[in-house]
Amino acid sequence: MTDQLDRLDRAILGVLQREGRIATVELAERVGLSPTATGERLRRLQKEGIIAGFGARLDPHRLGLGLLVFVEVSLDKTTPDIFARFAAAVRRAPEVLECHMVAGGFDYLVKTRVADMPAYRRFLGExxxxxxxxxxxxxxAxxxxxKSDGILPL
Structure with a gap:
């Protein structure tokens, strides 16, 4: 899919990753296109799923979520049924920010944010x-x- 992105698409995506609320007119000026052409490209990039959505980046410390934790998780069995049940359950856990099935010495890598170590202990146990x-x-911990800006290299 990325081979179908031209220089202008990449420029648009680069600006949007850093400034998601930029006005289309200003975005058009930055990338050297008309506002109409920029709007058309934005709609196409969204329709194709390259732009997955828009959201605000929040400061976790100001929200009382100062402890970032990664957890290696091993399962008792590695069967499709267990993988599916685990994945369905982890999707319902709002404390889990990310969960990745990995190759190696364990099965999943989980990323979570909590207030502090007692809150993590509760999350772990409950x-x-x-x-x-x-x-x-x-x-x-x-x-x-x-580095945690989440900007993809284009």
Whole structure:
């Protein structure tokens, strides 16, 4: 799909990743297109699913969610049924920001944000360890976020 993106599409996407609320007129000026052509490209990029949506980036510390934690999760069995049950349950857990099935010494990598270590302990005991098939976890509390802008390289 990315081979179908030209220089102007990439320029539009680059600006939108950093400034999602930019007006179409200003975006058009920045990328060197007319507002009409820019609007058409935006609609196409959304229709094709390249632009998946728009949202605000929130400061987790100001919202009382200062502890970022990554958790390795191992399951008791690696069968399609267990994978499906685990995935369905983790999708319903609002505390889970991201969950990725991985290759290697464990099955899933979970990313969560909580207020502090007691809140993480509650999350671990009440949510994570109760998910289907979970037999073991390893926790990595983040001491410093070095980079977390989420900007994709175009």
């Amino acid at each position: 949510v994570l360890l109760s998910l289907p098939g979970v037999t073991e976890t390893r926790t990595y 983040v001491m410093e976020e070095v």
